Amino acid sequence: MTASSDTASFGLSTETVLVTRRRKRLVSAIVTTVLLALVVWSVDVTVVKDTDWERIGSVGNVLEATNRFIGIDVDLFPTLLGPAIETLLIACLGTFLGVIICIPAAWFGAMNITPFKPITYPLARLMMTLSRSVHEIVWALFFVAVMGLGAMPGVFAIAVRSVGFIAKMSAEAIEDIDHGPVEAIRAVGGGPFQVFFYAVLPQVLPQIIGVVIFEWEINIRRSAILGLVGAGGLGLVFFRQMNTFNYHGVTTVILAILIIILLGEAISHAIRRRMI
């Protein structure tokens, strides 16, 4: 009866322990049942009823449809270089613009340095949530509608989309800073701007640069598809190949995207490791 002697010292009887244990088991059983019921219902609605099984046909048909994609269109290589560079540069510029928008967002969104808590703090939080909750495709659609086709709406879509993550991480980094320098700058009469640039920024800069590089890596992934809604880069080539049913070309573009992303990942990994 080790359980009873252990729990007796905390003022619990074996009875209560058993009751809580039983209740816990009941709760987990209920949660599991509900989750499983949801699975059954969702599978029934989405997979069984909504799928056009006649169009899919047999397993052979699916394999045949998949087989169309296997192969590489060599003729496409020269035309891929320009869009590939464009994709990379859209990601760079979008991240840069995102960082610029982030500076006020992170400043206002950090509890300890926000200039006027009741207004600026919720405002910054709203900015971050808004930016994160809307998908990059939707942002791109909006900016394409406003600015017309081309690389520029892509840059803006990526910038706006990356604000949420960078600002949130930066604000958290700022909330964790050492308060000594902040008080020192305040004590010699520094205003909020001077406090931010001379006391806060030097402390958090390495962390923020790490976050920005990580976000840049994600942004390459995003900029590679923005062309699907008319914002330049490899996505546009992908869209064209898909619409002309050149399946080998589609595979080639996907491979190109993979290569760029691998490149970005290698660069980001190298920089972050050297910084830390």
Add this chain to the structure above:
Amino acid sequence: MTPRDMSIATAAEAPREWRRFRYPHSLVSYGSWLIAFTVIVYSIEYLEIPLDRVLGMFGRMGEILANRYYPVDIDYIMDVDYIGSVVETIQMAYLGALFGLLITVPLAWFAAYNMTPSRLFVYPGARFLSMSCRAVHETIWTILFVSILGFGMLPGVLALTLFSAGFAAKLFAEEIEAIDMGPVEAMWATGANLFQVMVFGVFPQVRVAFTGIGIYTWDVAFRAATVVGFFGAGGMGWYLKRNVMQIETERVAAIILSIIVLVLISELISAWARNVVMKMK
């Protein structure tokens, strides 16, 4: 004369100059800023961004928002059909995240350096699989699956499955790599095989973290699910596509608004659920 001697020499007449970075470090630091700056300028040049028009753009943006998107068509998103599509989206995200997590468990096991069955063959393979799931954007997966399986929610579910698997596998593998190896070694010592070690030595340690990651994955998958329909895979994305094509901007605004509200709700639910799970630990 080295810089140090100079500074000593000048210290007599003027206060010594303070620099944040000294010579070799400063070169690297300023050099990297310079490279970053060059890349930015070059991209503005290459992408032909009309800098003179950028500022005027904001006025136009506000005008367009106010004139075309403003009276948000709330009735449209209160429609029964639309709410049905929202439920479909939630189901797709739920199934996608769930199937993705089912794939993730073995994938993360194989991709965790300390527990993988074979560091030579299985580890790189699993790493490559999880990385390529992550690298290819969910919309591309959707387009591929739609072109293979036809329109409907099945391709959406499959695309979200791969997306969630790529997303969760990395986090989960990192979690496995960070476990306490004591229990694992104890189990090896008693002669347990790899499977037993995983089930009794590793999973109890990462169970709570995995539940948290699972809930977060659902949240992220829901965000992705709002647009997979845009490429023909059911859910509210299809409504978005239709209205964008018809330039029904007020309805588009309403749909975007509903996406924001739903994502906020899902974020709140996931934060609450993760809190509950953490407390149960």
